[in-house]
Amino acid sequence: MVYENPDGVRIGLEVHVQLNKLNTKLFCGCSTKYHNSEPNTHVCPVCLGLPGSLPVINERAVEFAMKIGLALNCSIVEQTQFHRKNYYYPDLPKGFQTTQYDYPIAGQGKIMIEGEDGERVIRITRAHMEEDPGRLQHMGSIDRSKGTLINYNRSGMTLIEIVSEPDMRSPKEARRYLDKLRSILDYLDVFDGDLEGAMRVDANVSVFNGERVEVKNISSFKGAERALLYEIMRQKNHIRRGGTITLETRHFDEARGVTLSMRTKEEEHDYRYFPEPDLVPLRVADRVPEVLKTLPELPDAKKERFMKEYGIADMHARALTTEIKLANFYEEVAAKVDPKAAAVWIADILKGELNYRDLAIDAFTVDDIVDIVELVTSNRITEQSGVEIIRTVLDHGGKPQDIVNEKGLLKVEDDIVAKAVGEAIAENPEAVADYLAGKEKSLNFIVGKVMQKTKGRADAREAREKVLEELKE
Amino acid sequence: MAAWTDISVIRQKITDSSAEEVTSSYIETIGKSKINGFTTLWDEAINVARKIDANGHDGALAGIPIAIKENISTKGLSTTCSSKILQGYVPPYDAHVIERLKEAGAVILGKTNMDEFAMGTSTESSYYGPTLNPWDHERVPGGSSGGSAAVVAAGEAPASLGSDTGGSVRCPAAFCGVVGLKPTYGCISRYGLISYANSLEQIGPLATNVADVAALMDVVAGYDHRDSTSINRDNTYSDALKDDVKGLKIGVPEEYFAEGIDEKVKAAVWDSISKFEEMGATYEKISMPHTKYALAAYYIIAMSEASSNLARFDGTRYGYRADGENWHVMASKTRAQGFGAEVKRRILLGTYALSAGYHDKYYLKALKVRTLVKQDFDRALANVDVLMGPTMPAPAFKIGEKIEDPLSLYLTDVNTVPINLAGVPSISVPCGLADGMPVGLQIIGKHFDENTIIRAAYSFEQNTDHHNKRPPEVA
Secondary structure: OOOOOOOOOEEEEEEEEEOOOOOEOOOOOOEOOOOOOOOOOOOOOOOOOOOOOOOOOOHHHHHHHHHHHHHOOOOEOOEEOOEEEEOOOOOOOOOEEEEOOOOOOEOOEEEEEEEOOEEEEEEEEEEEEEEOOOEEEEOOOOOOOOOEEEEOOOOOOEEEEEEEOOOEOOHHHHHHHHHHHHHHHHHHOOOOOOOOOOEEEEEEEEOOOOOOEEEEEEOOHHHHHHHHHHHHHHHHHHHHOOOOOOOEEEEEEOOOOEEEEEEEHHHOOOOOOEEOOOOOOEEOHHHHHHHHHOOOOOHHHHHHHHHHHHOOOHHHHHHHHOOHHHHHHHHHHHOOOOHHHHHHHHHHHHHHHHHHOOOOHHHOOHHHHHHHHHHHHOOOOOHHHHHHHHHHHHHHOOOHHHHHHHHOOOOOOHHHHHHHHHHHHHHOHHHHHHHHOOOOHHHHHHHHHHHHHOOOOOOHHHHHHHHHHHHHO | OOOOOOHHHHHHHHHHOOHHHHHHHHHHHHHOOOOOOEEEEOOOHHHHHHHHHHOOOOOOOOOOEEEEEOOEOEOOEOOOOOOHHHOOOOOOOOOHHHHHHHHOOOEEEEEEOOOHHHOOOOOOOOOOOOOOEOOEOOEOOOOOOHHHHHHHHOOOOOEEEEEEOOOOOHHHHHHHOOEEEEOOOOOEOOOOEOOOOOOOOEEEEEEOOHHHHHHHHHHHOEOOOOOOOOOOOOOOHHHHOOOOOOOOEEEEEHHHHOOOOOHHHHHHHHHHHHHHHHOOOEEEEEOOOOHHHHHHHHHHHHHHHHHHHHHHOOOOOOOOOOOOOOHHHHHHHHHHHHOOHHHHHHHHHHHHHHOOOOOHHHHHHHHHHHHHHHHHHHHHHHHOOEEEEEOOOOOOOEOOOOOOOHHHHHHOOOOOHHHHHHOOOEEEEEEEEEOOEEEEEEEEOOOOOHHHHHHHHHHHHHHOOHHHOOOOOOO
């Protein structure tokens, strides 16, 4: 089935990724671990833009940027250069942002996503390095604040801006693209996506091949989907009422879920880009082979390998390889128990329970899931009991074997089930008569009685089969 | 009476008496100054001198007093670029050159006056008022490092540091009859030098003689990892202090004697070149055809960079702050009230030159001219060892004479700016007087070949008497 894209939606995304796993900032030696620190304690003359200070490029930041570029299948430029983007804002201590312009470190690339109608290529335009500005903080709420404070701890952090072509046709595809991007970055170990401000999104969106509108200030993936849904609807309604869409920049109000106009094309800044004289051009092409060697197996490759090596389904392999931690967890489990069963238990059940509780895979141990899968596959407990054990471990702690013992979850012997079946039939002649007269529902009643007698330790499916057998005779 | 004293003589004085005594005698001289060369004196100077006495005069410049231009960051000592907008700014860190000077035991006397943000050729645009030329108090000392040159010429400091973006060390050296060196771009770390036009400028030493300039270079030059344009290269500048120019090939660019040059300046420079011939050098007249475009290219590049470099002065973090009902109004008013007329003119022109629609026509074209000017130097210096010409086309002009006519002021930089565009080193040495005012001879060398121009300048000094001419009232 081919996706028709009835509204001619085109979405391109600009994603800012803060490389918070670097030890120091982009142009100075200040520590990047400021997230729990007092304001303005991770600063120096360079990131405060004091007169006379000069930037020096962080070599590891360049390595990280190359890694990202290569993982996104981008070409790496021979020689990269920094430019100044000039504009005034209080969080920008130099009155310009040091960024890249016509020689970004990474050029055209692409990644694969699961699109509306199957695998889809999303082209990457470029990925470039730049410095993060500081942060404005209001004293209390924004309207009642007596003043604005500036925290420069973030100033000078390394950002990578990844720009895509407008290849996404729906908010869902945009979401898939963001998830894939995050997955790849997660594999590269260049950032901690859970830290505040680690990934920020600007979206360019148009409908019916019209002019594009840029939506800024999107701070989460969910927010991106919502902002895009709203913006597409707004553009469609505007056109329906006879309006035309013109180039403009809009701001996403996360609380209200709407986009508001910030500035039109006439009001766009002239950033007066020019090469940063304090930084010399940097030759990076020679380092590509060396950086390539440090690239890990990426999500797509790992997914293919899981399917081949473990014989698991595409859907499971995809779910297991989204996060590197989950993939590693799975491989440890798969080495000890049946890989197919492990895939089902981790991808379908455990992950669902974790998501429900907003927990990551770290919340569970390999040994515990190995025990549970073994108990189920050796037919000692029911699947239902397996799920119950997972829930108990997550909510109250404890070891699977202890939980089995405490709750008496071991499956009961066949003769006990047989006995319970006999009793249930003998004690409920009316239900038996009803079933034989064609009332299917009565069968459930009898099976329910069997489960009651075995205190739920019988396998419901097996109990049902046994009741049927008895009644046939 | 104030006097010119070589560093070697001061060293002897320190040994005979003390660094403290030497420093306090300079502070006394400065106290009687009439030229407004210093903006701020360092109240720690005497304590530093005492410490040096206590520690046994350790270091290449132990106890030697030195004056520092207002745009070089000194920890705990006001650094304002002679601008209202930086009033109250005290850097929390030392520039690389200051660290080096302190390690060598030098005693920083204080900060010297300059054109606001180094934008000028006369030191008249300073927020602190003009510095007077010690040779004639009605005349300018040159600029923008006018204070640094004037205090040396007036005997208020034996040596100083200035900065040279388009001639700002060499011009005041020439106007005040002292020696000033603009090193090769990358030779001295700019870390801590408040940028005016970063792709052009270098810190440079000024002193009464070539040997002292070389002594300062030995201390302040060298690699610094904090300046990405600094070059890692070992050199001892004092090794070049040899009286020997036999076989030295001199190129004399005809463009440096273009229309409008003062006849007496021209005569003094040609006399100097003849002297070099006498001393065993040879010369040939050469042409550097793109010189006439250098001035325009220089001003476009410098102003463009300045428009961005000076954007940080918005009253938010340090320095002067005006009142305003919101940040944008506060920042605008701060800049309107904090910058002087010449600084505003250059910010506006630079902003214009970088704007969409004009960027290619001005900024990009200026960069292309810069490449052509550089090629002129490469070509010329492939055949000769050094180039010589007048540092300034005329001696120091009167205070107020040109300040209302910026273009005539810009035109006086015609012989100094090509050197900054090319990044090559150049030294200005006294080579005579024109109507009682000093004339500077400019000796230009190949990239990182400071030693050849130092040797030429030193030899010239050994064989002439020009460097012994002093302003009236100075011994």
